[in-house]
Amino acid sequence: MDSATIVPPYVAKPLELLPFRAVMLAPERVGDPASARALARPYRDVATRLTQWIQHGRASTDNAAALYVHEYTSGGLTVRGLVGALRVSERAASPSDRAVWPHEAIHPEQAGELADRMAQMELNPAPILLVHHGPDALREVLGEVTRAQPDWRYLDKTGQRQRIWAVRDTERLDTIATLLATSRCLIADGHHRYAAYLRLQEQHPGTAWDAGLAMLVDQHDTPLFLGAIHRTLPGISLMQLAEAARGAGADVAELGRARALGALDSTHLVLTDAATWYAVAPGDLSRQAAVSWLHDHVLVRLADPLPRVEYHHSVDEALAASSATTPGVLLPSPDFEQVRSIVESGGLLPEKATSFQPKPSLGVLMRPMNGA
Structure with missing residues (x-):
């Protein structure tokens, strides 16, 4: 392993995805390269900039906190996942306690830069991607959610078809929490952002930074394509x-x-x-x-x-x-089961070993840290 890299810590079980109040770019601006201006330097102005975009209809804030089932279709491949605020405030003491498994080491300087950027933005601008093999009961719950009409549906600027359902029912949220508690998942995309989440949590314990935005995909249900x-x-x-x-x-x-x-x-x-x-x-x-x-x-x-x-x-x-x-x-192309087996036996893959695709367009679901 390169001496400049380290293995980020492991988040402890129970695996928790917490409801949050999402900020979303307007459908016609999702995936539009020009929309990246809203999230560009100077980062300290991003929160104000997003507020202005919301006032002018270029973005919106959901009316209440929720978990979100997000389904997107790109190039004929459909991916569906559960989006929430991943609790990162507890570290695993042993392998059996680990809820989130990185499969690559990270560069601390890069993670630090991302942490500083998010702190200035007061925002998780995009979810990290996690994959797991979900239990049948969880697939049944999410199937019930997606049989209803989505709360949002549109075709974005990149050609991705977006469908989003907000889950707010207390009983359903409790069921999801119970079914997720013992799960373990692999980081598919976002190792450095994950490490940035941990750094921010250590710097600001007991605040909104105790969690970071994540999308959990069931690799048995709508698998991400794993390429070389x-x-x-x-x-x-x-x-x-x-x-x-x-x-x-x-x-x-x-x-x-x-x-x-x-x-x-x-x-x-x-x-x-x-x-x-x-x-x-x-x-x-x-x-x-x-x-x-x-x-x-x-x-x-x-x-x-x-x-x-x-x-x-x-x-x-x-x-x-x-x-x-x-x-x-x-x-x-790597095999998902092989990657998971290597990681769970204590191994790691080299930097940029896997390419999980497709990733969701930027701006579909963002998590503000200022309580908006």
């Missing part, structure tokens, strides 16, 4: 990379482009400089993700200090950046 994040390595030759893989015990075979790309699966990586192509079989990956094998056994053989790594969310992006002086590493 590919790498390029400036300043390294493809031959050096292939030899390092062989030195790590992998079977490295030179193939044509089509055959190499066809070999990219749960047991193979692909190395290329856009002219030569290698399929790499590390061996047994049943207890280790391919991306961890790459960082722990291959990159450490290349240079001291480690080579600079650049990240790409698609094969096309990685190939476009690959060249004779910047070879690319195409990685297989």
